[in-house]
Amino acid sequence: MQEGEENLTQIIKYVGYVCIIGRPNTGKSTFLNTLLWEKVAITTNVPQTTRNKILWIYNDEDSQIIFFDTPWIHKSENFFNQEINSQALSSLSEWDIILYFIDSTRDAWEEEKYIEEILKNLEKPIIKVYTKIDILTKKDIPQWENIVTISSLKKLGFDELLKKIKTYLPKWHPYYPEDYFTFQTMDFRISEIIREKIFLHTKQELPHSIFVEIEEIEEQENLIRIISYIYTETESQKYIIIGKAWSLLSQIGKESRLDLENIFWKKIFLSLRVKVSPKWRKNEIIAKKILQ
DSSP states (O other), rough: OOHHHHHHHHHOOOEEEEEEEESSSSSSHHHHHHHHHSOOOOOOSSSSOOOSSSEEEEEEEEEEEEEOOOOOOOOOSSSSHHHHHHHHHHTTTSSSEEEEEETTTTTOHHHHHHHHHHHHHHHEEEEEEEETSSOOOOSOOSSSSTEEEEEEETTTHHHHHHHHHHSSOEEEOOOOOOOOOOOOOOOHHHHHHHHHHHHSSSSSTTTTGGEEEEEEEEOOOEEEEEEEEESHHHHHHHHHHHGGGGHHHHHHHHHHHHHHHHHHHEEEEEEEEEEEEEEEGHHHHHHHHOOO
């Protein structure tokens, strides 16, 4: 047993696993980025940004809470979207508590009714979290004990939500050292940053037609060299990503590099290349590889 592991066995805190679900663009990733002061999940105004389950570890003086930010849940006949749904739904039975994020600025759609039906069959503590309360609400928020309202922009309601979560957690030894905050690989974090920049610079329908794959990483003492491929479904999408005289691809690369330098505290050399992979969202091998 290592020294850090020995120290963990001498500490008692509120410890447990919390799964976050909700419609696309309800603010799950923004909440977690703000809570941990660390960018792990990408955030954009485009719905359905999150594709993978993302694990976060929050530590304070009396708790260690392991959050799972699930992909978006919605009905779809597309294999890739069905696989995302499958991952999200499989998480619900694994965790101690479920946070159901609801965007207070949007009316309820079929997706919200779909989630409500799923939650009816779960014998888990469920806390409804109404987000974006700093903006004019479109919902009548009921007043009962398992509802919390938050604003990630102004960090409102966070203390109340954490306090409510702790009431459902057992006291136990922390599972992870206090300096852990995620178990995402370097490849994943790099590919997500690149994908975020593509979301921010292209039309709403294009980002869902691309995936990013890290071909090579060479890590040195003060430098990380990265070769990455951006895959599109069509030639026309490829040329949109590249832009006139390679302008858009250069901008995506520059912004990605700056973010990555802030994350890894090293100089980044980033080489981006664009390829076409027709109908990749219907390819089960590619879909499962991306979502693993």
